[in-house]
Amino acid sequence: MRREPEGTALVLTYLQAAVIGLLQGVTELFPVSSLGHSVLVPALIGGNWQHLVTESASSSSEASPYLAFIVALHVATAIALLIFFWRDWIRIIRGFIRTLGPSLAARRLITHNSDERLAWLLVIGTIPVGITGLLLEHTFRTVFAKPLAAAIFLTINGFILLAGERLRRNAPTDQTDQTPEPSAPRHAQVRSEPGHAASATAVRTRRGLDTLHLREAGLIGFVQTFALLPGISRSGISMVGGLARGLSHEDAARFSFLLATPVILAAGVLKLPELAGPAASNIHGQVLLGALTAGVAAYLSVRFLTRYFTTRTLTPFAIYCLIAGGLCIIRFA
Numbered sequence: 001m002r003r004e005p006e007g008t009a010l011v012l013t014y015l016q017a018a019v020i021g022l023l024q025g026v027t028e029l030f031p032v033s034s035l036g037h038s039v040l041v042p043a044l045i046g047g048n049w050q051h052l053v054t055e056s057a058s059s060s061s062e063a064s065p066y067l068a069f070i071v072a073l074h075v076a077t078a079i080a081l082l083i084f085f086w087r088d089w090i091r092i093i094r095g096f097i098r099t100l101g102p103s104l105a106a107r108r109l110i111t112h113n114s115d116e117r118l119a120w121l122l123v124i125g126t127i128p129v130g131i132t133g134l135l136l137e138h139t140f141r142t143v144f145a146k147p148l149a150a151a152i153f154l155t156i157n158g159f160i161l162l163a164g165e166r167l168r169r170n171a172p173t174d175q176t177d178q179t180p181e182p183s184a185p186r187h188a189q190v191r192s193e194p195g196h197a198a199s200a201t202a203v204r205t206r207r208g209l210d211t212l213h214l215r216e217a218g219l220i221g222f223v224q225t226f227a228l229l230p231g232i233s234r235s236g237i238s239m240v241g242g243l244a245r246g247l248s249h250e251d252a253a254r255f256s257f258l259l260a261t262p263v264i265l266a267a268g269v270l271k272l273p274e275l276a277g278p279a280a281s282n283i284h285g286q287v288l289l290g291a292l293t294a295g296v297a298a299y300l301s302v303r304f305l306t307r308y309f310t311t312r313t314l315t316p317f318a319i320y321c322l323i324a325g326g327l328c329i330i331r332f333a
Contacts, residue, residue, distance in 0.1 A: 011048065012065065012069060012283050012286045013048075013286070014285070014286055016049065016052070017069070017283075017286035017287070017289045017290035017293075018289055018290065018293050019041075020038065020041075020042075020052075020069075020073070020290060021073055021289065021291065021292070021293030021294040021297070022293050022294070022297050023037050023038060023041060024038065024070075024073040024074075024077060024290075024294045024297075024298075025076070025077055025080070025293065025294035025295065025296065025297025025298040025299075025300075025301060026297050026298075026301050027233075028074075028077050028234070028235070028260075028264070028294075028298060028301075029077075029081075029235055029257065029260075029298060029301040029302050029305060030235070030301060030305065030317065031161060031233040031235050031236025031237075031239060031314060031317045032154075032157070032233055032236070032317055032320060032321055032324075033150075033153070033154060033157055033227070033230065033231050033232055033233040033234075033236070033321075034233075034234075035150075035227070035228075035229075035231070036150040036151075036153060036154045036157070036230045036231035036233075038052075038070070038230075039146070039147055039150040039230050039231075040147055040150050040151060040154070040324075040328055043147040043332070044328070044331070052066055065282070065283055067271075068275050068283075068287070069283060069286065069287055069290060071267075071268050071271045071272065071275060072268070072275055072287045072291045073290055073291060073294040074264050074265075074268035075265065075268035075269065075272065075291070076290075076291040076292070076294040076295035076298070077264055077294055077295065077298040078261055078262075078264040078265035078268060079265075079295055080294075080295045080296070080299040080302070081257060081260065081261040081264070081298065081302060082261060082265070083299065084299055085257065085258060085261070088258065089258075089261075091115045092115060092118055092119045092122065092258075093119070094115065095115030095117075095118065095119045096116070096119035096120070096123070098116055099116045099119065099120065114209070114210040117209075117210055117212075118209060118210075120214060120217075121209070121212055121214065121217040121255070122217070122258055122259055122262070124215075124217045124218045125217040125218060125220050125221035125224070125255075125259045126221060126259065126262050126263060127218070127221060128218065128221040128222040128224070128225055129222075129224045129225045129227075129263055130263065130266065132225040132228065133225070133228065133263070133267060136228060137228055137267075140228040140229060144229055144230055145230050147328065147331075147332040148328075148329065148333060149230065149231070150230040150231045150328070151231065151326075151328030151329045151331075151332055152231065152325070152329060153230055153231025153232050153325075154321050154324060154325035155231075155321065155325030155326055155329065156231065156232065156325075157231055157232050157236060157237075157321045157325070158317075158319070158320070158321030158322035158325060159318075159322070160236065160237060160240055161233075161236055161240065161314040161315070161317055161318035161321065162314075162315070162318045163240065164239065164240030164243045164244065165243070165313055165314055165315055165318075167240070167243060167244040168243040168244070171207075171243060171244055171245060171247075172207065172246040206246060206247060206248035206251070207245070207246035207248075207251075208247075208251060209247065209251050209255055212245065212247070212255075216245045219241060219245075220238050220241035220242060220245070220255070220259070221238075221259065223237050223238065223240070223241045224238045224241070224259065224263075231325065234256075234260055234263075235256045235257065235260060236314065236317065238252075238255070238256040238259055238260070239252045239256045239314065240314070242255050242256065243314075249309040249310070249312070249314070250306075250309050250310045252309075253305060253306060253309040257302055257305075257306075275287065
């Protein structure tokens with residue numbers, strides 16, 4: 001096996017570590033693709049940033065210091081999500097444990113209890129992307145992690161987000177015969193479909209997570225596998241899947257973030273040994289700075305987005321992807 005010359009070791013500066021950490025923490029949760037931006041931004045800057053793109057897309061990238069650095073950023077992002085949703089995860093884990101009993105009553109909890117049901121929705125939704133990631137992640141990264149490919153997929157991501165807004169209008173909804181009392185608790189309030197006047201006899205509402213079927217969670221998990229392509233957003237495409245099944249933007253975003261947490265964490269933990277190996281031996285300081293930056297950025301991002309999607313849509317992000325992707329296609333074509 002050919003040894004690389006001494007001067008070819010990865011040089012990752014603290015500035016690069018901070019910028020890429022910030023980029024990862026924000027774009028992993030905003031529906032604009034962290035993988036696509038991690039390819040496009042260094043390629044646009046050029047100079048000594050360019051090697052970060054070529055190294056991550058090389059056939060020998062599994063042993064690269066840059067990949068070890070990216071692993072640390074993913075773990076930090078997942079930890080930020082766990083911290084933000086820690087109350088949800090305690091209920092979800094407890095609910096999952098309660099369903100493991102052999103009795104029929106335990107199995108019925110999946111149908112009748114929201115925490116237990118949500119736990120199994122997340123399990124079913126994680127399976128497709130987990131299997132696909134283990135089998136094809138390296139292949140997709142080495143084949144498609146090129147600036148022009150990332151620009152094309154980022155543009156496609158914009159069209160996917162626009163399609164999600166259109167699908168939302170025709171998605172299945174709940175019907176109720178009576179509007180809730182003003183004093184009803186928040187979780188009991190129905191969500192009126194924008195553009196439809198509420199009446200006392202028939203209110204068109206968005207579905208809640210507790211009405212999502214297990215097979216629908218599997219479908220959302222399946223479409224999330226397309227996020228292995230640089231430029232396709234994990235949070236964006238899973239939100240589109242939720243909107244297509246009638247969820248509100250708020251619930252679709254929440255399910256997307258919860259679904260992303262075990263996927264991102266598992267992908268990072270599986271490759272954590274690389275951080276203790278020779279690949280990361282000379283960049284420990286940069287790894288720590290990048291991870292801290294990514295974790296703080298991810299926490300602030302999910303805090304902002306959970307509020308944003310209570311009243312807003314995916315359209316601004318779609319427009320951004322179309323403009324940025326189109327300009328990058330012109331630049332790298």
